[in-house]
Amino acid sequence: MKVFGSAVLVLGMLAWCALAQAAAQVPAGYRVAQQLPINDGQVLEILEDVRISPDLHRDLWGNGADPENLEDDLLAADIEKTPLVEAQVRLLAASGEALESKSLGYPLASVEKAPLVGLPAPAFFLTIDETAPMGTYSGPATQVLMPSAGKLNTTLYRTPEGKSEALFLAQTGKAAWQVGAPGADGVAQIQQVSSSPAGEDEEFVTTYRTYRFQDGAWQLSSRQEAGYWDTESDFPQPSAFP
Template sequence: MMVNKSGWTRTLGLALMFSAASAHAEQGEVPEGYRVAQQVLVGDGSVLEVLEDLRITPQMHADSWGSALDADSFDASADLENHPLLEAQARLIADSGEVLAQKDLGYPLATVEKAPINGLPAPAFFLTIDMTAPMGSYSGPATEVLVPAQNQLDPLRYLAETGEKRPLVLAETGKAAWKVVPANDSATESIQQVSSAPAPQGEDFVTTYRTYRYVDGQWQVASRQQPGYWENESEFPQPSAFP
């Protein structure tokens, strides 16, 4: 059975959202203007945190996710004109309370959750940053695959077909989607992604199908393209479409 990332991410994400790991609730001094929106245990005693502007309530986060945070959601006391919204931050906190890594995420909303991917040397997590713009179909949540025990808050890198190492970031937009696919003949799940974009020349579209697999100790990608158009309102492509 194929796992639909879009479905389980919102279900699992909302279930975890704004709940703190009680044993670590007091860890790490929270920067001024922020609140701890989410905490997820990594497994080695450390914690992944998402910090958001304290003016963004949990309900506002849920209502705005995937549709762009609207200034009309705030009342006058928020004073956005003089104090613009702070961008979300991700932090990795040690069991001792030490901040091991911290980074700005560039947008106000983000979530973190354990990735349903087995067979890796260390647990993987999905850090999703909501990059949705008010208009257009090429923006939306972008998910970085993290392995904190190895790379802290740097995205996992995969081996591209060109031989380059690139960050593993998965887009969910009006013209892109992805899924985690259960393992068949291996111990590790793979990831399929589909995306459409205008062809380099002319007015036609081209659709790209990618499969990310964990092979010989590293993530690799295989891809193929074909003329045509795919949008997120359609059903996710059949497995046979992916290399």
């Protein structure tokens, strides 16, 4: 019995070690920047360049990940020589196996649980810092993830014309968004405002968009009006959105 018990213990330890190794496998040059548990023991994970510490992540966020913003001259020189790798998001099984991963195109990213109600599954906001060193038309871009069946499932929405497009929420000098109060049916909605020149005369037009989850899919309603809006102004009142 002692031999049998020892064998079971050894096998258990070997299985645990195998799972730990699977969970610990990170691509070369990356570190685990964030982990967020979701359903059934699965985990959403953000990977960033191994040189980006949590403090450096905070310092670079919104600055375009420009080495010129760094106080550490040695690190700045190293990044100039070898640019930061693109951040990745990946979905891990309870065993630690990577079910799906995506490169995000920029070095900085974050993920959080989305406070959206009335959806068939939990949703998550994946935000990629797309800020350029200069200008007011770039900034963090957020997409809605609804992981299921081992897939990350980037959210699409339907336009009034019936087309399906990827849902991206911009936060720039001339665009902002927020989670709106649920509609009369108790289902989630997201409001976004943005302003841009209407044509060569540089007269501005402001667009108000509402994304609603209806009939099993996200639907877009939008309207435009002449005028200028930027993030120095208050976020528009709910009545401004269609």
